[in-house]
Structures are given as C-alpha cells and as structure tokens.
Amino acid sequence: MIERKFISKGIRNAELDTYFQKELERVDYSHCEIQRTPLNTRIIIYAGRPGMVIGRGGKKIQDMTYTIEKDFKIEKPQLEVKALENADLNARVISKQIAEALEKGMKHKRIVSIYLKRIMRAGALGVEIDIAGKISGERSRTEKFQEGYIKKSGFPAEDLMSKAMQVAVLKAGTIGVSVKIMKDVPAIMKVEKNISTMKTAMDAAKKKAEEKKEVEELAEETEEKSTDDKTKDDTKDTKIDAKEKKTPVKKKETVAKKEEKAEAKPKVAKRQETAADKKETKTK
Template structure:
C-alpha cells in the first residue's frame, strides 16, 4: 500500500468514528474500531447500553449499516456491539453523562453534576479522577472549573499512555461548554509503587524454589545413572596398512664413509668369491 492509500484509510476510519459518536448520543457510547476482513469491513462498537443501539427487532442497527454503506462507500459493513463491563471507569461515558445532565438541568447545577460524576468514578475503584468544565458557567464570563480527587499523574509516560482521557462538549443556551475527563484506572502499575512483602508471603515462594531445585537435581542424577547403566560401546580403530619401504641409512661423515655392497644378487657374490680365491 502506498502512503496515499494508508492516509485515506486512516481519514476514512476517523470520519466513521466521528459519525458514529454523533449519531449514538445518550446510548453510553465508548469506542469504535474499524477492522478490515476478507468478507468486508467490520465495525466494533463498545457501549454501556447496547440494547438501545440494536433497537426493536434490530431496526436501528440496520439503518446504521445502510447509512454507513452509502455515505462512506463500504462494500459489506458488519457491526459488532460489545458491552462495557464497568462504565464508571470509562472517561468517554462519564463525559457524555456530564454533558447530558448539563443539557437537561442547565448550568445552575453544574457543581453537583461534577461532584456526583467524580464520586461514581472513585467508587468504581479508580486511583484518581479529574473533570474540567470550561465555558460560560454560571455567568456570562467564561471560566474553568476543576473537580479532582485521588492521585493523578500529570507528566511522564504514565500520563501519556496510562491515564485515560476523553473530550466532550455540551450545547447550552449560553454557548458551548467543553468537558475533559481524566481517569487513572485501578490496574495501572506505577514505577514508584514499592511494596515490601512479609515473611509469610515469601516463605511459600522460597519453599517452591527449593522444591524446584531438588526436582532438577533428582532429574540430573537420574539422567547420569541411566547414562552409567548403559553399556559403553568399544571404539574400533582401523589400523592403516603399512606399505613396505626400505629405509636409507643416515649419511655419515667423510672420514667414516664405508662402501656398501649389496649381497642380495647371487651373481655378484660368486664373482667376489672367485676373485678372492685367485689372489694368493
């Protein structure tokens, strides 16, 4: 895929998410994800109230699939809906809840709305929460109100990847009010969270380590005994056949040279005997 196709795919996914977010208001919408499959496009929607998205006899979800197919030129869109297990820990759902209640009751009760949402989040077990409401509330001059409780990281990698953030807006008579929700989930592991274990907790771990060490030693001893019990195969060495050859005598000094006479030839031996007999 070229860069243009990749960018077009990301832009298309962003537009689909924005459309679903604006279309599914007051349903507890959380997230949407586009997945490409061999059969077509698959859209996974997470919400706190999936029954309202499906509708009576699945009419509303059929309308949504038809509109997505026509508007975004999708071949065979399939919508899958998942239910959010704990909506009080989802910042998108909390922000939508605050926006809906402010549109319903107005800006006069924004403090009670903010405190109630904060208590719901902390009651669900969150480590920390922060809700920022900015706009013309309660007067005609714009202000920013902050509701916070617990422990919340503001910098570092945990603030970027660990803290859940969501942005929503509420349309009031005085104008648009922005809502920002930050939640630190309870299962987040902090790097500065150091806990010293008690002896009772470490005793079981040490026993397990000793048992594992003893088992490994037993296994090693068993393997050694099996190897010793096996009969050793004798190594047969192949001896090379030595070819016959005659070793030449070592060269002697000039003073100690002696003429060598070969006695293997029978003719030479007879001639030498005759010469010795003729001479007196």
C-alpha cells in the same frame, strides 16, 4: 503513496466514529474497533445500552450497515455490538452525561462531586474533571476538580488514561467538559508497590517474632519466680513445723519443773519446822 493510504484510513475511521456519536447519542456510545479481513470488514461498537443500538428486530443496525456501505464505501461491513464492562470508567460516557446534566440546569459543583465519587467507587486510580466557560456570571473561567492519582505527562498519561471532551450548549453560551480517568498503575509503580508490600510483610513478621520471644521470656521469668516463691513457702512451712514440734517439749519440761517445785516445797517446810523445834528445845 503508502502514507496517503494510512492517512485516508485514519480519516475514514475518524468520520465513522463521529457518525456513530451522532447516531448513538442516547445509548452511551464509547468507541468502535475496525478489523479488516479478506472476506469482510468487522466493526465492533462498544456502548452502555447495547439493546438500543440493535433496535427492534435489528432494524436500526441494518440501517446503519446500509449507510456505512454506501457513504463510507466499506465493503461488506459486519456490525457487532458489545456492552461496556464498566461505563463509569469511560471518559466519553461520563463527559456526555455531565454535559447533558448541565444542559438540564443542574449546578456544576454538585454534578462533578457526584461523578467524582462514582468514578472512584468504580475502581479508578484517579480522575480530573475540567469545566470551562460561562459557568456563573458574564466572565468565563475554568474550574478543575481532581481526586486520586493523575499522571500529567509521559507514557502513562497517554496509554493508561481515558480522555474525552464534550460541549454543553446553554443560554449563556457553550461550556466545555473535559474528563480524564486514570484506570491502571504503570508497571514500575506496581513493582515498587510489590516491594513495599513485601517489606511491610517482612517487618510485620519480624515484629511478631520479637513479640513472641518477649512473651516466652516473660513466661520463663514468671515460672522462675513461682518456683522461688514455692521454695520459700516450703522453707517457711518446714520452719513452722519445727517450731510446732519444739513447743510441746518445752511445755512438758515446764510442767515437770513445776511438779518438782511443788514436791520440794513441803520438804522445805518440814525442814523449817524441824529447825524451829530444835531452837525451842535449846532455849528451854
């Protein structure tokens, strides 16, 4: 009995979702949440254009509440409309827009490339768009377009991915559009990413410290070289000063010797003259 209740509730929710899809076809309908309370049943509708869901003076939402209460037998339904935070990260909205563009006659590759860039720019981790059917020619085929990181199986593929499928009706036949958007990273990958960022930060800090040490060592070497050069220059200057001091003494000595020689020359000449006179007297 309990199982039947759960199954009946699930069927009712699915029927309600299909009803909203048909009624809110042009307002970028995403999904609905049903919250049952003892007083009433609260139904939250998420759409890209909430103003069009409400209608003029709330007429459209009143008509929907009446049909839900009558056809789906939900007691006291209370409808609320909320805008989507980011419509480009919602697979149902994107698949619907791609299907509408294909029905208008646009090329599938051009549409897919535009939406891939748009989804990745919106902050998605990865996206995959599959288009199957008679795309061009008589034979049907499937084309897959992927960008970023996509998980194919496991818990992330079920809970962290937005999936949707729409059908585009063309003259050649029907074309199926499947969209898968990976919104968030698994917790394990986040931990690994944090560890890798910490490692890179530590390596960068270590490298910076080594570079600083090398710069300090170079500065010390340059200072030592400059001090050695200064000492050498000082010794050279002292030697040059000593030479300059010595050179005038030598000059003075040479001048004194020349004067002595000049004084000695006339004495020698006089002696020679006296010697010559003596020889002449002897000869006489």
